[in-house]
Amino acid sequence: MPENGWMTAIGLMSGTSVDGIDAALLKSDGHRVERMGTPVTVAYGDGERDLVLAALGGGGDVPAAERALTLRHIEVVQLLIKESNVNIENIDTIGFHGQTIIHRPDEGLTWQIGDGALLAQRTGIDVVADLRRSDMARGGQGAPFAPLYHAALVAGLKAEKPVAVLNLGGVANITWIRGDEIIAFDTGPSGALLDDWVRRHTDQPFDRDGALAAGGQVHDERVDAVLRDPYFARPAPKSLDRNSFSIDLEGLSPEDGAATLVALTARTVALGAEVVPETPKLWIACGGNRLNPTIRNAIAERVTGDVVTAEDVGWNGDAIEAEAFAYLAIRSLKGLPLSLPTTTGVEVPTTGGALYRARTNAD
Numbered sequence: 001m002p003e004n005g006w007m008t009a010i011g012l013m014s015g016t017s018v019d020g021i022d023a024a025l026l027k028s029d030g031h032r033v034e035r036m037g038t039p040v041t042v043a044y045g046d047g048e049r050d051l052v053l054a055a056l057g058g059g060g061d062v063p064a065a066e067r068a069l070t071l072r073h074i075e076v077v078q079l080l081i082k083e084s085n086v087n088i089e090n091i092d093t094i095g096f097h098g099q100t101i102i103h104r105p106d107e108g109l110t111w112q113i114g115d116g117a118l119l120a121q122r123t124g125i126d127v128v129a130d131l132r133r134s135d136m137a138r139g140g141q142g143a144p145f146a147p148l149y150h151a152a153l154v155a156g157l158k159a160e161k162p163v164a165v166l167n168l169g170g171v172a173n174i175t176w177i178r179g180d181e182i183i184a185f186d187t188g189p190s191g192a193l194l195d196d197w198v199r200r201h202t203d204q205p206f207d208r209d210g211a212l213a214a215g216g217q218v219h220d221e222r223v224d225a226v227l228r229d230p231y232f233a234r235p236a237p238k239s240l241d242r243n244s245f246s247i248d249l250e251g252l253s254p255e256d257g258a259a260t261l262v263a264l265t266a267r268t269v270a271l272g273a274e275v276v277p278e279t280p281k282l283w284i285a286c287g288g289n290r291l292n293p294t295i296r297n298a299i300a301e302r303v304t305g306d307v308v309t310a311e312d313v314g315w316n317g318d319a320i321e322a323e324a325f326a327y328l329a330i331r332s333l334k335g336l337p338l339s340l341p342t343t344t345g346v347e348v349p350t351t352g353g354a355l356y357r358a359r360t361n362a363d
Contacts, residue, residue, distance in 0.1 A: 004029075005029040005030070006027055006028065006029045006034075007027070007028065007029075007030075007092040007093065007330045007333065008025065008026070008027050008036070008086075008090055008091050008092050009025070009026055009027075009028070009091070009092060009093045009094065009095055009326035009327070009329045009330050010023060010024070010025055010026075010077060010080060010081075010091060010093075010094045010095070010125070010326055011023065011024050011025075011026060011094075011095045011097075011321075011322040011323050011324065011325040011326030011327070011328075011329065012073055012076065012077070012094065012095065012096050012097060012322060012325060013097050013321040013322040013324075013325055014052075014069060014073075014097065014098065014099045014114075015169045015170055015287075015288075015321060016100065016169055016170025016171055016191075016192050016242040017169060017170040017191045017192060017195055017206075017288060018044070018049060018052050018053055018056075018099070018170075019043060019044070019049075019195075019205065019206075019288070020041055020042055020043035020044050021041070021042050021044070021069075021072060021073060021076045022039065022040075022041050022318060022319060022321060022322040023039065023040050023041075023042075023076045023077065023079075023080040023322050024037075024039040024040075024080070024316075024319040024322040024323045024326060025037040025039075025080065025084055025086065025091075025326070026323050026326035026327055026330075028152075028326075028327050028330045028331075029330075030330055030331050030334045030336045031152065032152070033149070033152050033153070033156075033323075033327060035316070035319075035323060036084065036086070037080070037083070037084025037085075037086060038080075038083045038084050039080075039316055039318060039319035039322065039323075040076065040079055040080050040083055041318055042072065042075070042076045042079065044069075044072065047068075048068045048069065048072060051064055051065040051068050051069075052065050052068070052069055052099055052101075055099075055101045055113065056101050056102075056242065056243065057101065057102060057243065058101060058102055058111070062101070062113060065099075065101075065113060066113040066114060066115060067115065067118075069098075069099055069113065069114060070114055070115040070118050070119055073096065073114065073119055074118075074119060074122045074123060077094065077119070077123050077125070078123070088123075088124060088125065091125050092125075092126070092330070092333075093125065093126045093127065093128055093329045093330065093333060094119065094120070094123065094125050094126070094127045094128070094326075094329065095128050095129075095131070095325035095326045095327070095328055095329030095330075095332075096114055096116050096119055096127050096128065096129040096325070096329075097112060097114070097129075097131065097321075097325045098112035098113055098114025098116075098129060098130075099112060099113050099114060100112050100241075100242070101113055102241070103142065103143060103239070103240070103241040103242070104241060105136070105140075105141040105142055105143070105238075105239050108136050108137075109136075110132050110133070110136055110142040110143070112129075112130065112132065114129060116128075116129035116130070116354065116356040117356045119356070120356040120357060120358045121358065123358065124358045124359075125358050126355060126356065126357055126358050127355070127356040127358075128328075128329035128332045128333065128353040128354070128355055128356075129353065129354050129356065130352075130353060130354040131145065131325070131328055131329075131332065131338060131352055131353045132145060132352070133352060133354075134338075134350055134351065134352030134353070135338065135339045135344050135346045135350050135352055138346045138347045138348065138350050139345065139346055139347045140339055140344035140345050140346030140347075140350065141237055141238060141239040141344045141345050141346075142239065142344060143173075143186065143239035143240075143344065144167070144173040144175070144184050144185070144186060144239060144343065144344070145324070145328070145338070145339065145343075145344070146167065146175070146320070146321055146324035146325075147165075147175040147182055147184035147339075147340075147343040148182070148327070148328070148331070148337070148338065148339070148340070148343070149320070149323065149324035149327045149328070150165040150175040150177065150182075150184075150320075150324075151175070151177050151182050152327065153165075153315060153320075154177045154284075157313060159281070159282050159313070160281045160282065161177065161178045161179065161281065162176055162177060162178035162181075162276070162278050162279075162280050162281060163176075163177050163178075163280060163281065163282045163283075163284065164176050164177070164273075164276070164280035164282070164283045164284070164305075165177070165284050165286060166269065166283050166284065166285050166286070166287075166299070166307075167286050167287040167320075167321070168190045168191065168265070168285055168286070168287040168288065168289035168290050168292075168295060169190060169191055169287035169288060169289070169321070170190060170191045170192035170195075170242050171186050171188070171189065171190055171192060171240050171241075171242060171244075172186065172187045172188055172189070172190035172265055172268065172269055172272075172287075173185060173186045173187060173239075174187055174269070174272050174273075174276070175343075176276040176277075176280065178277075178278060181277075181342070182340060182342055182343055183236055183237070183275075183276055183277075183342050183343070184236070184237060184342070184343040184344070185236035185237045185238045185239065185272065185275065186238060186239045186240040187268045187269050187271065187272035188231075188232070188240070188245065188264065188265065188268025188269070188271075188272075189240075189244075189245050189247075189261070189264055189265060189268070190265050190287070190289055190295075191206070191287070191288055191289045192242045192243075193245070193246075193247065193261050193264075194206070194207060194213075194258060194261045194262065194265070194289075195207075197249065197254075197257050197258060197261055198212060198254075198258065201254035201257065202254060206288070207258055207292060207294070209291075209292065209293065209294075210262070210292040210293050210294025210295060211294075212254060212255055212258040213255070213258035213259045213261070213262040213292075213294045213295075214259075214294045215255040215259075216253065216254075216255030216256040216257070216258055216259030216260070217255075217256050217259055218256075218259045218260050218262075218263040219252060219256060219260045220263070222247055222248055222249065222252075222260050223247070223260060223263050223264045223267055225247070225248065226245055226247050226264060227267065227268070227271070229245065231244070232268065232271050235275065236275050236276075236342075237341075237342060237343055237344050237345045238345075239344070247260070247261065247264060249261075259294075262292075262294055262295050262298050263298060265289075265295055265298070265299070266295065266298035266299045266301070266302050267302065269299050269302070269303065270299070270302035270303055273303050273304075279303075279304050279305060280303075280305045281305050281306070282305055282306050282308065283299070283303060283305055283306065283307040283308070284308055284309070284310055284312075284313055284315075285299075285307060285308065285309050285310065285317075286309075286310040286315070286317045286320045286321075287317070287320075287321075288318075290309045290310060290317050291309070291317075296309075328353070329353065331351070332351060332352060332353035332355075333353075333355070335351050336351060337349035337350055337351055338350065338351055338352050338353070339352075
């Protein structure tokens with residue numbers, strides 16, 4: 001471990017939208033952070049994506065999906081190193097999230113596929129993976145898992161607190177930060193249901209610029225039916241699977257279905273705002289749907305405080321989750337907590353992660 005306590009890590013993230021892999025470089029001493037290089041995003045090929053989508057819920061050919069996504073992650077690491085012009089000898093570890101295919105926190109079950117040993121062997125860099133399991137073994141929800149990194153980023157902002165970091169990925173979640181206080185939880189569906197709807201009804205992979213939803217009418221009664229689920233009345237922390245919720249959109253036009261799904265996201269975020277101790281002064285949107293103005297505007301209409309994007313405060317919104325897993329890998333190697341009772345419901349602040357060495361003594 002470097003004498004000054006700072007380490008350099010690559011973070012990798014394949015999110016619930018299953019659109020591709022984000023990779024980023026980060027330096028940290030386990031507390032402070034310094035972003036490095038040029039983050040990269042690589043889309044899955046159609047065949048790879050189909051394999052991974054089929055594996056969601058534990059279906060399809062899980063071993064084939066795991067190998068395909070691991071080989072793609074290896075390529076992404078190599079591309080990031082090349083694009084960032086960094087010496088591989090200066091990289092201490094890779095934080096490898098893998099792909100969540102099952103997340104049932106009430107059953108104490110989470111499953112991320114990805115071969116950490118193969119990634120370490122092929123890249124020549126030690127890998128920290130399986131970062132959620134220790135949390136769940138100690139009573140945590142295993143998600144959301146980026147809040148400590150969100151807090152590290154917010155610590156560097158000159159902004160009135162409290163601040164909420166709003167991740168609009170496949171599932172939406174909030175990290176609420178006021179001084180040393182951190183509360184985190186999943187609010188409800190976001191990109192996963194919307195992307196699925198758009199793919200079924202158009203030739204597009206997602207609602208680019210929110211144009212489809214902007215042309216539709218919201219069917220509030222369909223949203224009301226979802227919001228009757230007891231999940232939304234539960235206190236934080238709490239978390240969801242990609243497929244925890246469905247909504248009846250039968251008979252709706254593509255535009256109306258998209259608009260109704262946007263309203264669902266906005267209303268669940270607004271419900272989340274009622275859970276935290278003090279209304280956020282600032283909402284920082286990250287995740288893929290931060291770029292969807294229809295979603296941002298719908299949320300801004302329902303919450304108090306300014307709603308801005310990660311880029312508005314100098315962050316790279318495409319890289320935040322990848323950076324988070326680089327940060328967590330470094331904290332894992334230092335034995336520092338990855339989750340807190342107020343972020344996942346774990347009994348005590350808990351570290352975790354499985355270390356896969358790039359080289360063994362036999363090598």
